[in-house]
Amino acid sequence: MLRIWASAELAIACAAVVAIFLSVLWQVISRYVPALNWPEVGEIANYSLIVLTFIMVGYLIGNNGHIVIQVIDYVAKGRAARMAVKAVSSACTAVICALLAWEAFELIQAYPNRRTAALEIPIWILYAVPLLGFLSGTVRAIVRIFQAGHPDPLFDSAEAR
Amino acid sequence: MILELWMVGLVITLLLLIRVPVGLAFIGPSLWWALADGNSGGFALKTAFDGLNSFPLLAVPLFILVGVMANRLGVADRLYEFCLAALARVRGNLAYVNIGTAVGFSWMSGSALADVAGLGKIEVPHMVKAGYPYRFAAGLSASSALISPVMPPSIPAVIYAATATVSTGALFAASVVPALLMAVGLCVYVFVWTARRPDMVSVPFDRQRLRTAAIGTIGPAFVPVILLGGILSGTFTPTEAASVAVLLMIVLGLIYRTLTPRVLLQSLRETAVITGGIGLILASAALLGLILTRAHVSRDVAELVTSVSTEPWAFILMVNIVMLILGTVVDAVAAILVTVPVLLPIATSLGVDPVYFGVVLILNLMIGLLTPPVGSVLFVTASVTGRPVEEVFRGVVPFLIPLVAVLALISAFPAISLWLPHLLGF
Amino acid sequence: AGCSTQDNAPTAEGENPRITLKIGSSQPETQPNFYCGMKLLKERIEGQNLNLTLDLFPNSQLGPDAERFSSVQAGDIDIDLQGGSAMSTAFPKIGVLDAAYVFNDVDHFFKWADQNGQDFFKEFNAATDTTIVDAWYFGMRTFTATKPIRKPEDLAGLKIRFPNTPQFLANAKALGANAVAIAVEELYLALQQGVAQGQENPVVATHAQKFDEVLKVASLTNHQVGTHYVVVSDKTLDKMNQAQKDGLFKAIRDIRAENRKCVDDETKKVLDGWRADSGRTVVEIDQVDRQAFISKAETYFNTYFKGADLELYKSVRAAA
Ligand code: NA
Ligand code: NA
Numbered sequence: 001m002l003r004i005w006a007s008a009e010l011a012i013a014c015a016a017v018v019a020i021f022l023s024v025l026w027q028v029i030s031r032y033v034p035a036l037n038w039p040e041v042g043e044i045a046n047y048s049l050i051v052l053t054f055i056m057v058g059y060l061i062g063n064n065g066h067i068v069i070q071v072i073d074y075v076a077k078g079r080a081a082r083m084a085v086k087a088v089s090s091a092c093t094a095v096i097c098a099l100l101a102w103e104a105f106e107l108i109q110a111y112p113n114r115r116t117a118a119l120e121i122p123i124w125i126l127y128a129v130p131l132l133g134f135l136s137g138t139v140r141a142i143v144r145i146f147q148a149g150h151p152d153p154l155f156d157s158a159e160a161r
Numbered sequence: 162m163i164l165e166l167w168m169v170g171l172v173i174t175l176l177l178l179i180r181v182p183v184g185l186a187f188i189g190p191s192l193w194w195a196l197a198d199g200n201s202g203g204f205a206l207k208t209a210f211d212g213l214n215s216f217p218l219l220a221v222p223l224f225i226l227v228g229v230m231a232n233r234l235g236v237a238d239r240l241y242e243f244c245l246a247a248l249a250r251v252r253g254n255l256a257y258v259n260i261g262t263a264v265g266f267s268w269m270s271g272s273a274l275a276d277v278a279g280l281g282k283i284e285v286p287h288m289v290k291a292g293y294p295y296r297f298a299a300g301l302s303a304s305s306a307l308i309s310p311v312m313p314p315s316i317p318a319v320i321y322a323a324t325a326t327v328s329t330g331a332l333f334a335a336s337v338v339p340a341l342l343m344a345v346g347l348c349v350y351v352f353v354w355t356a357r358r359p360d361m362v363s364v365p366f367d368r369q370r371l372r373t374a375a376i377g378t379i380g381p382a383f384v385p386v387i388l389l390g391g392i393l394s395g396t397f398t399p400t401e402a403a404s405v406a407v408l409l410m411i412v413l414g415l416i417y418r419t420l421t422p423r424v425l426l427q428s429l430r431e432t433a434v435i436t437g438g439i440g441l442i443l444a445s446a447a448l449l450g451l452i453l454t455r456a457h458v459s460r461d462v463a464e465l466v467t468s469v470s471t472e473p474w475a476f477i478l479m480v481n482i483v484m485l486i487l488g489t490v491v492d493a494v495a496a497i498l499v500t501v502p503v504l505l506p507i508a509t510s511l512g513v514d515p516v517y518f519g520v521v522l523i524l525n526l527m528i529g530l531l532t533p534p535v536g537s538v539l540f541v542t543a544s545v546t547g548r549p550v551e552e553v554f555r556g557v558v559p560f561l562i563p564l565v566a567v568l569a570l571i572s573a574f575p576a577i578s579l580w581l582p583h584l585l586g587f
Numbered sequence: 588a589g590c591s592t593q594d595n596a597p598t599a600e601g602e603n604p605r606i607t608l609k610i611g612s613s614q615p616e617t618q619p620n621f622y623c624g625m626k627l628l629k630e631r632i633e634g635q636n637l638n639l640t641l642d643l644f645p646n647s648q649l650g651p652d653a654e655r656f657s658s659v660q661a662g663d664i665d666i667d668l669q670g671g672s673a674m675s676t677a678f679p680k681i682g683v684l685d686a687a688y689v690f691n692d693v694d695h696f697f698k699w700a701d702q703n704g705q706d707f708f709k710e711f712n713a714a715t716d717t718t719i720v721d722a723w724y725f726g727m728r729t730f731t732a733t734k735p736i737r738k739p740e741d742l743a744g745l746k747i748r749f750p751n752t753p754q755f756l757a758n759a760k761a762l763g764a765n766a767v768a769i770a771v772e773e774l775y776l777a778l779q780q781g782v783a784q785g786q787e788n789p790v791v792a793t794h795a796q797k798f799d800e801v802l803k804v805a806s807l808t809n810h811q812v813g814t815h816y817v818v819v820s821d822k823t824l825d826k827m828n829q830a831q832k833d834g835l836f837k838a839i840r841d842i843r844a845e846n847r848k849c850v851d852d853e854t855k856k857v858l859d860g861w862r863a864d865s866g867r868t869v870v871e872i873d874q875v876d877r878q879a880f881i882s883k884a885e886t887y888f889n890t891y892f893k894g895a896d897l898e899l900y901k902s903v904r905a906a907a
Pocket of ligand 1: 266268308
């Protein structure tokens with residue numbers, strides 16, 4: 001179940017990379033072919049980066065792929081100590097993600113009518129992306145609390161699936 | 162105020178220490194502070210969200226994609242082969258090849274990790290086989306990888322430029338000479354090292370091999386031409402140049418017949434994963450930065466700094482010391498995002514050029530990538546060569562001498578960084 | 588939410604809360620709207636015994652325009668200086684007031700704001716939960732380019748940078764310009780390299796952002812009255828007592844005239860510098876075929892605007 005969810009998140013993020021590439025390229029080309037001039041592409045590119053970032057939150061928590069600071073590994077050597085660190089860390093992560101999901105929900109309610117400047121996309125649709133991302137992050141972090149006994153496999157971005 | 166700002170700093174530090182993802186460790190306490198300060202529910206997320214809404218930042222995923230593709234499409238291998246053929250007869254040739262390939266690849270890659278992951282995997286075993294000690298090989302590969310994030314295109318430069326609102330093009334131009342100086346510094350060290358090692362044999366020179374290898378690098382040579390040439394001639398802006406570089410990689414992949422749908426998909430996945438990690442830090446640092454601004458932290462730090470000295474050189478010296486220390490424990494992107502809003506106003510008020518300041522800041526933080534406890538280049542080098550981190554670090558230590566020397570040179574003489582952007586009219 | 592000082596939910600009788608107000612703006616500290624605006628407001632307010640403190644955040648320190656305005660709506664920023672188009676994402680109709688040549692000049696703008704603006708600002712308040720107290724002049728938007736622009740035809744063949752919002756891009760079309768969208772961070776470089784051959788901004792802003800280092804011809808088309816609305820969050824007003832609100836509103840309105848003189852002086856100073864420079868050309872107001880621009884813009888906007896927007900546009904034009 002989480003596997004399918006993860007591949008959906010990664011697929012959306014990949015689509016966002018493609019969208020960023022194509023829209024920025026479009027902006028270059030349209031400067032030389034004025035007929036293609038469509039100022040809205042800048043907005044597509046910017047919101048794609050936002051979508052990419054927030055949709056990947058849960059995926060990266062689930063796969064131990066976020067940028068973390070590994071100092072504790074030098075201190076906590078024993079199995080019990082590592083287990084405790086992982087459990088506490090995951091619990092904190094879950095709380096922060098849950099708070100952010102709540103904030104996303106607040107934003108959706110706070111700006112029912114606001115739209116983006118160029119494409120006039122209702123802004124609440126865009127705030128739904130962090131809502132999904134942080135809900136997914138909360139679930140992933142809770143799952144990690146229960147997996148605290150297992151050491152994390154090293155995450156390799158080159159092999160991301 | 163209900164909650165003091167230093168408590169936010171304390172909680173962030175605690176969260177970072179227990180391995181909470183950097184981005185979330187920044188957001189959590191900031192969110193709590195913002196609510197306690199009477200802001201609306203949603204303030205924290207909205208600020209983080211808006212922080213990503215910046216055109217210059219779009220260069221980040223695009224330059225990551227360029228570096229990832231250059232690795233996967235065999236471009237790195239071609240550069241290596243060319244340097245190998247060209248430097249065949251030089252004593253200690255594999256060491257110079259290592260540096261030369263790093264310089265070539267640095268034009269295609271914006272971060273150090275793509276470098277060690279791709280090139281380190283090939284070079285270290287090669288050097289070990291040719292009789293170089295593992296520590297020397299690993300230390301050199303890790304150190305030469307630092308040229309990538311300094312030479313344009315550079316992800317730290319893009320992020321600094323966006324945060325400091327200076328021209329990305331100017332920062333790119335200012336980074337070229339410092340990046341080359343790093344290469345020179347490493348070469349000097351290699352020269353001194355090989356002088357005492359007459360046993361470091363070379364291989365026969367093969368004209369045909371060099372010609373074939375040279376033809377193989379014609380395509381990749383277009384990348385720096387298009388990047389800097391395109392930016393300087395006004396064909397496109399730095400962000401747009403990134404998309405053109407991706408296009409060029411696709412064309413090269415089609416010509417070399419290495420661009421399969423599988424390679425393309427895996428490149429996209431790798432880019433998405435890396436960007437997602439950096440993106441969350443970008444977003445969270447926007448929130449932390451706004452909180453520091455609203456609390457006028459820059460003003461307070463400025464008072465502290467100027468009470469010590471108002472000389473620009475003293476300020477730069479302080480920045481060097483603080484950043485070298487910070488760089489050992491904090492991720493470079495996060496460090497740029499958090500320190501620039503605080504330090505840049507001070508730098509400007511002391512008459513320090515913001516472009517030069519950016520070059521110094523980036524160089525400092527890049528050296529931190531080589532040092533424990535938090536040094537991603539160290540970890541990746543250890544992981545791709547299958548040896549312990551401690552051993553890689555022992556190998557890195559001697560190379561810190563030329564790197565810190567170059568840093569001192571660049572800090573002491575702003576003209577080293579600034580003459581090229583000035584020449585080009587930035 | 589209240590829309591004037593009178594009908595706000597009042598703070599309890601006799602209460603005199605100590606309040607710190609965060610005021611934001613995109614203007615750097617070198618600009619008239621900072622030193623003859625925000626800073627003056629701080630001095631005036633804190634000089635009275637109102638229990639109010641102002642915390643100034645110029646230079647987009649609190650974020651870009653549109654983002655700051657949504658923070659005003661949420662009450663996270665108390666006061667902000669905002670152009671119309673950034674607020675049009677929340678209240679599209681206000682974009683009309685940024686249409687090219689909708690106002691002939693500054694006097695036309697303030698006359699309209701004082702006589703007919705009240706209903707409009709009330710409607711704005713109902714839709715956004717923010718109160719526009721007054722507007723401060725910011726300068727007439729004008730072209731600076733590589734070539735003189737005297738009539739609409741002169742714009743053909745020039746790529747001019749316009750801010751990337753629907754109303755500004757409509758202005759480009761209305762004037763007959765080829766708009767290019769370039770992020771403001773990259774604009775200086777883009778001008779230098781010829782990615783764009785011109786841009787439009789008030790004279791003081793063009794000079795402050797150093798665009799005049801690259802562009803040597805200024806054409807005083809004065810196609811748009813640049814104003815910053817001084818907009819206050821209703822969440823903030825709810826926390827203030829009547830004396831505080833009255834004091835704040837009066838100070839903001841009193842500054843209008845002083846600020847305008849300040850902007851005019853600074854504009855004149857920059858323009859005189861340009862005129863004295865033999866390497867530059869200033870196409871003066873009377874050398875521009877204003878009538879040709881105005882009728883071209885009017886023809887365009889009479890079909891571009893629809894419904895209530897068109898009604899507003901026509902009523903403003905009728906008062907010209
Ligand atoms: Na590079
Ligand atoms: Na480090």
